Amino acid sequence: MILLLLVLVPFTGGALAWISQRINRAFPQWVALATLLVDFVLITSFWASRARAVSLTQKGNWIAQFYHTWLPQMGISFHLALDGISLLLVALTAFLGIMAVLSSWNNKRDHEGFYHFNLLWTIAAVIGVFMAVDLFLFYFFWEIMLIPMYFIIAMWGRENKSRAAIKFFIFTQAGSLLMLLSILGLYFINGNATGTYTFDYQALIHAPLSARAAGWIMTGFFIAFAIKLGIVPFHGWLPDAYGSAPVAGSLLLAGVMAKTGAYGLVRFCLPLFAHASIHFSSIALVLAAVTILYGALMAFSQTDIKYFIAYSSMGHMGFVLMGVTIWGTMSLQGVVVLMLAHGISAGALFMLAGSLDERLNTFDLKRLGGLWADAPRLGGTFMVFALASMGLPGLGTFIGEFLIVVDTFRVSPAAAIAAASGAVVSVIYALLLVERVFQGRKTSAVSCPDLNKRETAVFAILVVVIVWMGLYPKPFLDTSAPAIKTLRTIVESNFTDQPSFFRGNRP
Amino acid sequence: MTLVDLKALSPFCIIGAAAVIVLLVATVRRNRLFTLIATSAGILGAFAAIILAAISTAPLQVFTLFHIDGFGLFFMCLVLLSSLSVALLSYGYFRAKNVLFEEFFVFLLLATIGAMALTVSSHFASFFIGLELLSISLYSMIAYLRTDARGIEAGIKYLVQASVSTSFLLFGMALVYADVGVMDFPKIVLACGPGGPASVLSSLGLALIIVGIGFKLAIVPFHLWAPDVYQGAPAPVTAFIAAISKTAMLALLMRFFHSFEGHPGLVVKVILWTAAIASMFIGNILALLQENVKRIIAYSSIAHMGYFLAGFLCASALGIFAASFYITVYVITTLCALSVVTLLSEKEEKQTITEFRGLAFTRPVAALAMTVSLLSFAGIPLTAGFMGKFYVVAAGVQSGTVWPLLISLIIGSVFGLFYYLRVVFAMYQRPLPQSVKETKENSLSRAAFPRSWTVHLVVWTTAILILFIGICPGPLFDLVKAMVVK
Numbered sequence: 003m004i005l006l007l008l009v010l011v012p013f014t015g016g017a018l019a020w021i022s023q024r025i026n027r028a029f030p031q032w033v034a035l036a037t038l039l040v041d042f043v044l045i046t047s048f049w050a051s052r053a054r055a056v057s058l059t060q061k062g063n064w065i066a067q068f069y070h071t072w073l074p075q076m077g078i079s080f081h082l083a084l085d086g087i088s089l090l091l092v093a094l095t096a097f098l099g100i101m102a103v104l105s106s107w108n109n110k111r112d113h114e115g116f117y118h119f120n121l122l123w124t125i126a127a128v129i130g131v132f133m134a135v136d137l138f139l140f141y142f143f144w145e146i147m148l149i150p151m152y153f154i155i156a157m158w159g160r161e162n163k164s165r166a167a168i169k170f171f172i173f174t175q176a177g178s179l180l181m182l183l184s185i186l187g188l189y190f191i192n193g194n195a196t197g198t199y200t201f202d203y204q205a206l207i208h209a210p211l212s213a214r215a216a217g218w219i220m221t222g223f224f225i226a227f228a229i230k231l232g233i234v235p236f237h238g239w240l241p242d243a244y245g246s247a248p249v250a251g252s253l254l255l256a257g258v259m260a261k262t263g264a265y266g267l268v269r270f271c272l273p274l275f276a277h278a279s280i281h282f283s284s285i286a287l288v289l290a291a292v293t294i295l296y297g298a299l300m301a302f303s304q305t306d307i308k309y310f311i312a313y314s315s316m317g318h319m320g321f322v323l324m325g326v327t328i329w330g331t332m333s334l335q336g337v338v339v340l341m342l343a344h345g346i347s348a349g350a351l352f353m354l355a356g357s358l359d360e361r362l363n364t365f366d367l368k369r370l371g372g373l374w375a376d377a378p379r380l381g382g383t384f385m386v387f388a389l390a391s392m393g394l395p396g397l398g399t400f401i402g403e404f405l406i407v408v409d410t411f412r413v414s415p416a417a418a419i420a421a422a423s424g425a426v427v428s429v430i431y432a433l434l435l436v437e438r439v440f441q442g443r444k445t446s447a448v449s450c451p452d453l454n455k456r457e458t459a460v461f462a463i464l465v466v467v468i469v470w471m472g473l474y475p476k477p478f479l480d481t482s483a484p485a486i487k488t489l490r491t492i493v494e495s496n497f498t499d500q501p502s503f504f505r506g507n508r509p
Numbered sequence: 510m511t512l513v514d515l516k517a518l519s520p521f522c523i524i525g526a527a528a529v530i531v532l533l534v535a536t537v538r539r540n541r542l543f544t545l546i547a548t549s550a551g552i553l554g555a556f557a558a559i560i561l562a563a564i565s566t567a568p569l570q571v572f573t574l575f576h577i578d579g580f581g582l583f584f585m586c587l588v589l590l591s592s593l594s595v596a597l598l599s600y601g602y603f604r605a606k607n608v609l610f611e612e613f614f615v616f617l618l619l620a621t622i623g624a625m626a627l628t629v630s631s632h633f634a635s636f637f638i639g640l641e642l643l644s645i646s647l648y649s650m651i652a653y654l655r656t657d658a659r660g661i662e663a664g665i666k667y668l669v670q671a672s673v674s675t676s677f678l679l680f681g682m683a684l685v686y687a688d689v690g691v692m693d694f695p696k697i698v699l700a701c702g703p704g705g706p707a708s709v710l711s712s713l714g715l716a717l718i719i720v721g722i723g724f725k726l727a728i729v730p731f732h733l734w735a736p737d738v739y740q741g742a743p744a745p746v747t748a749f750i751a752a753i754s755k756t757a758m759l760a761l762l763m764r765f766f767h768s769f770e771g772h773p774g775l776v777v778k779v780i781l782w783t784a785a786i787a788s789m790f791i792g793n794i795l796a797l798l799q800e801n802v803k804r805i806i807a808y809s810s811i812a813h814m815g816y817f818l819a820g821f822l823c824a825s826a827l828g829i830f831a832a833s834f835y836i837t838v839y840v841i842t843t844l845c846a847l848s849v850v851t852l853l854s855e856k857e858e859k860q861t862i863t864e865f866r867g868l869a870f871t872r873p874v875a876a877l878a879m880t881v882s883l884l885s886f887a888g889i890p891l892t893a894g895f896m897g898k899f900y901v902v903a904a905g906v907q908s909g910t911v912w913p914l915l916i917s918l919i920i921g922s923v924f925g926l927f928y929y930l931r932v933v934f935a936m937y938q939r940p941l942p943q944s945v946k947e948t949k950e951n952s953l954s955r956a957a958f959p960r961s962w963t964v965h966l967v968v969w970t971t972a973i974l975i976l977f978i979g980i981c982p983g984p985l986f987d988l989v990k991a992m993v994v995k
Contacts, residue, residue: 075986075990076986112939113869143890145889146890149884149889152930156930157938168927168930172923172926175922176919179919182902183906186906189906
């Protein structure tokens with residue numbers, strides 16, 4: 003029941019926020035904040051109350067489920083389920099949702115109500131994606147996610163917004179239609195073979211697929227997820243969308259929507275198509291390595307802070323793809339931590355960029371410089387998250403990248419070396435970014451006020467969380483461990499005759 | 510004629526009677542509200558006759574002309590309900606324009622009879638008579654506003670295309686008749702044998718018939734009339750063409766095609782495949798270039814006919830189901846979109862995207878309903894269009910033989926999003942200063958042109974239906990399955 007609430011609360015909150023605009027222009031943001039706080043409290047209290055159960059569930063079944071028939075004629079059900087990984091991601095989504103509302107608290111914009119409606123519906127759909135275990139339902143939420151985000155970019159973005167919005171839409175829509183074909187292919191093959199037509203995840207895991215069919219179907223899923231992650235060569239939409247969206251939009255795009263791609267790979271791509279994915283893994287590793295290097299190198303040449311964060315974010319998603327492809331216990335744990343930490347750090351960087359824009363009205367690095375004297379708190383916070391994004395030990399991203407690279411090295415040293423060199427480049431660009439914005443001669447005549455109390459409080463929370471993840475990641479690892487174990491067992495059960503780790507499985 | 514036959518044909522009798530009553534009363538005394546009530550009562554009466562009487566007789570062959578079965582009755586109901594919506598829309602529309610409209614309702618009822626005849630006809634004669642009844646009534650409906658140059662132009666264009674398509678159709682029928690010597694569908698199929706017609710004469714005849722049908726459906730390459738007619742016709746008439754005349758033709762096409770059990774011969778299949786793929790691409794691409802919402806709807810309807818054909822050409826039970834479901838959804842969505850256009854027509858029709866700009870500020874209800882219908886056209890979840898497209902794709906994947914159609918459907922849908930979202934986006938942009946002024950003037954003049962509750966009724970009903978089907982498609986699923994799939 004709580005799962006249903008988690009989805010319904012933001013959906014209804016969104017509608018309420020839209021209506022409340024009629025009463026007062028200030029209401030929608032309060033409604034949105036309240037809604038997301040409720041959602042966040044729901045998920046964290048659930049996490050706290052089940053913390054023991056989560057880490058002790060040895061069988062690794064779902065922690066909680068919600069099942070209701072929807073369209074039984076087609077074997078479609080409204081089936082939500084939560085395991086450790088989804089729990090963490092839902093919590094992240096609700097948390098970043100709150101940040102997204104707070105990030106533009108004082109901005110004046112048209113359609114205050116419609117804006118918050120879109121924000122909340124995006125969040126609700128993302129939460130739905132993280133919990134749906136009926137493939138039709140998954141696709142349903144996956145599609146709902148796009149429209150409100152399209153509106154956010156197209157209506158409240160900055161220059162080039164309509165182009166960016168349309169690019170975003172066309173790329174992701176093409177991907178999801180491919181996924182629809184794949185889902186239906188899987189559905190009918192399974193139905194024809196077993197006689198029960200169902201979209202249920204648990205049933206489809208054991209779908210008897212021929213190698214050729216599995217290859218095609220897996221490719222459809224992979225492309226859809228890779229587009230969301232922004233993996234080269236499916237990244238064409240990403241820099242423009244991240245760059246042109248309003249701050250809250252970029253925050254959600256990078257912070258949670260990219261994660262739906264990674265989640266899809268972990269939840270569906272590998273468990274459903276174990277054999278095909280293993281055959282595909284060398285290509286996936288190359289794509290991941292290329293993405294890491296490409297993101298890092300492109301970040302260098304940017305003169306716009308938001309594009310800069312966009313490309314560095316792409317690099318991190320390359321790490322995520324690498325970790326998923328390796329499919330080791332460590333690398334998967336790394337993936338989970340990296341997803342959370344990247345959500346926080348990229349989100350915070352976008353918010354900081356937004357704060358700079360509010361003050362100086364520019365994202366252009368050439369027009370920024372020497373701001374530290376005016377705004378030490380802003381500079382300090384920026385420094386922390388820039389360091390987080392380059393993977394400084396003691397901050398959350400480091401744990402994630404470290405676990406992934408270590409596990410990768412065991413399997414494919416070449417890929418690990420590529421990833422590590424990407425990380426080295428990221429050190430240079432992160433420091434360069436801080437240096438250009440905050441050090442050196444002050445280029446702008448306008449004075450830059452420091453963070454105010456609201457902003458200081460918000461960023462303080464973010465800093466605490468990222469440091470907590472870096473220093474004591476155990477709660478996160480413990481929560482995700484049983485889920486990872488289950489997923490690995492599912493994949494391994496398809497390879498009973500072969501050793502479980504990656505290299506042994508290569509044909 | 511037995512009593513059972515009469516029972517089965519009672520819907521036709523009721524509509525016919527309603528047309529006569531409206532016409533006779535109008536000669537004595539003109540009263541708008543009475544006309545609307547008589548028309549609606551006639552349509553609802555026919556609907557009730559289907560539910561209460563005709564359905565219990567199905568399946569029934571009445572002479573050789575009509576085959577009354579669940580499939581035909583389902584589409585007849587769809588035609589009747591759409592026709593009721595068009596009547597409600599026309600009432601509001603013509604009242605605001607302050608023209609005499611009693612005769613219009615007579616044409617509306619006659620066209621409805623024609624469309625109803627098409628849904629159940631199983632003979633070339635009934636097919637032809639139904640089609641002509643529909644077309645001839647439509648000529649006058651399209652050009653009903655005699656002072657409107659665009660309306661006249663549209664009327665002439667429709668007249669020309671309908672005559673051309675009729676000649677194709679007649680010639681095709683003649684060729685088939687010359688070859689096999691029969692005119693009712695089951696006997697033609699028998700004479701042709703399994704796998705479609707073997708002789709050149711019959712193949713050519715069937716191909717020409719498909720061309721005639723293609724003109725009416727406005728599938729590429731027979732689509733050239735559609736945008737101009739859609740744009741020029743009064744909005745309710747556009748709704749009639751888009752929803753009713755297409756539904757009736759599609760029902761006939763499905764009946765005709767499936768009496769061959771999916772094998773009407775290579776020639777027909779090649780024509781339909783080519784037309785489907787071309788419609789999806791050309792309809793969607795040309796829609797990208799349009800600035801007029803009615804033209805966008807016209808081109809998008811071309812593309813939607815392509816999507817329909819994709820489901821229909823699967824030639825499986827799921828394919829028939831998906832195609833029927835798709836038509837239903839398409840009809841509701843089209844009615845919703847065009848009822849919003851009607852709602853916005855006080856003095857002049859609001860048609861261009863620029864005129865739609867800022868609609869969310871000035872007319873929130875209209876903007877919301879338009880958004881819902883456009884998202885449904887685009888096939889976004891939570892709307893009926895999504896379920897429609899889902900079933901079509903499902904049928905395609907299941908049959909496994911129509912991959913080129915599915916790929917075109919996907920590419921077409923991506924293009925489609927582009928122009929639907931353009932309109933949606935325009936509605937939520939800040940209105941131009943001059944249009945704010947206009948709106949103020951309009952709201953002053955609105956006292957003279959009271960907003961019609963009938964139009965509002967249609968807008969609300971269709972919009973809510975779209976969302977309802979999008980969220981719980983179960984009831985419609987069961988209904989279509991029970992009625993359409995044998």
